[in-house]
């Protein structure tokens with residue numbers, strides 16, 4: 001097999017004709033021209049390479065694009081049937097990044113459980129998947145304030161034959177339980193006494209629906225909006241009423257937001273300022289409404305509160 005093509009280091013064993021690339025003289029002329037522009041008082045838009053390694057927001061502005069980690073979950077972040085990036089989180093991110101001077105966003109799809117590792121390993125700049133903000137995740141990433149609040153629901157077989165309405169029912173009735181990779185619902189089931197090794201972890205809500213329809217499991221847990229959406233086309237399964245899982249014995253309402261790498265506080269803070277403006281003006285609800293969000297999902301909770309103070 002031929003070895004992969006490598007660009008040789010500049011000037012060393014470069015086989016291209018010398019006329020193809022810039023000569024030392026033309027490079028110096030370019031530098032001189034830029035200097036002259038500066039001296040004449042003309043400003044130049046910074047390019048990505050100018051701000052390499054600096055503040056992420058400066059870099060994104062220079063690049064003109066922010067990469068969003070999404071998990072193919074309707075209605076939070078997904079590619080629609082026309083191949084377009086959409087969902088509550090990407091649509092909100094588009095508006096906020098534009099206001100921050102970043103013209104475009106670009107999707108990087110992955111599984112939900114790979115969002116935090118993908119963010120940490122620079123696969124994307126921000127997680128825009130409606131991720132719930134909780135103390136465990138706050139050890140690994142920093143969050144914007146939540147843009148919505150949410151309850152959970154289950155996918156069950158039509159008629160809900162085992163009568164599963166919350167995690168206590170699941171444990172009591174020894175139901176076969178599934179949820180998605182990396183989902184917060186794993187910890188909720190465990191908190192209620194379900195053995196972690198007995199949980200079937202599937203890649204996403206569509207696989208969860210299939211598992212319920214085929215009888216491999218009795219129940220799949222997800223956000224109320226995710227579950228409601230995915231059962232729409234099923235003749236064999238339905239969504240339960242939304243409910244609040246118990247955390248430390250008390251009903252818990254989740255809040256979802258955007259996750260950033262721990263040292264990107266500048267970007268997170270700038271993002272929060274714009275998010276708060278959208279909350280105040282009511283634009284936030286207008287952006288989220290097409291995805292099934294209502295006034296009930298609007299929240300004043302903060303990331304600090306959800307991270308545990």
Ligand SMILES: CC1=N[C@H](C(=O)O)[C@@H](O)CN1
Nearest residue numbers: 130131132183184222223
């Ligand atoms: C939007 C979303 N939130 C939950 C979580 O953050 O774990 C999971 O249900 C996966 N999807």
